[in-house]
Amino acid sequence: MTDRGLILACSAIGAGLAMIAGIGPGVGQGIAAGHGASAVGRNPGAKGTIMSTMLLGQAVAETTGLYGFAVAIILLFANPLIGKL
């Protein structure tokens, strides 16, 4: 196996591992959506406010997952390790 091939293969594995970060935002957004649903059940009149607050919170919770995604994309398409050969 060439050095380059080894780096590419390990980068692909690393990109897959980086996407494990997707678990966290999934759980967090689910919790936010669940609490949002129960809040609408308790107070249907405030549906608009609850929806916007929930979406904002979910978007902020998503950030960590997107950091993982950025790492995966950099490993796959803008690999900094190839240049170190």
Next chain:
Amino acid sequence: MSNGSSLLSAGFAGQKLIEFSSDKDVTFGVDGFLQYEFLGQKVWLTTTHISMLIVMLALVVFALIANRVIKKADPEKAPGPFLNVIEYMVETIDNLTRTNMGEKHGGKFSNYIGTIFAFILLANIAGLFGLRPPTADYGVTFGLALITFVLIHYNGFKYQKMAHITNLFKPVLLTPINIIGELATPLSMSLRLFGNVLSGTVMMGLIYGLIGKFAIIWPAALHGYFDVFSGAIQTYVFAMLTMVFISNNFEEE
């Protein structure tokens, strides 16, 4: 036609950041169209620039038509359908800024919020029209976030004077964390928009590359999710976070 493919704008010295030129079926990178010299650097004119110019052209044409319709409007008669839509849009943005930034300051920011709302929304759904979304380029989203960053601190100095600086050192031990927190704001805002739009673009590119000619009609459902739904949500979130961060700096009344 397309010489260098990269996910970031191939700005610096025509450097190739990504190499996947061998398989042309899957395309979701930024393609360079035209290379030119600028201040001694080799710079590319990329798909991002072109789709951004198309988006801006669409917005300018819409604004010119809206301006003409508004000028011709007769206050005595009921407004027509187009005028109704414009009024609805303006009122929505006004209400959004008023409820989030307070009655006193809200009106001043509805121009900026409306502008970034229209631009980001149109840029996000550009994927529907076969363009590469301009917001899937980190240069664009980071620029947008930098404008917000400047606005946050301009308003901080305007309303809190020197307290805006001294607040950073409030618990003295937490000074580095406060400074990092301030600097992380534009970074996380831009990465959030960029990551969401890019993930949609990558996914659509993979699906079109995977099934080739079988991609008829049914990817429309995926376009509905990745381009329209996700794009609208991210637009709303970007505008919302801008408003929240700016209004944090207004003095307590």
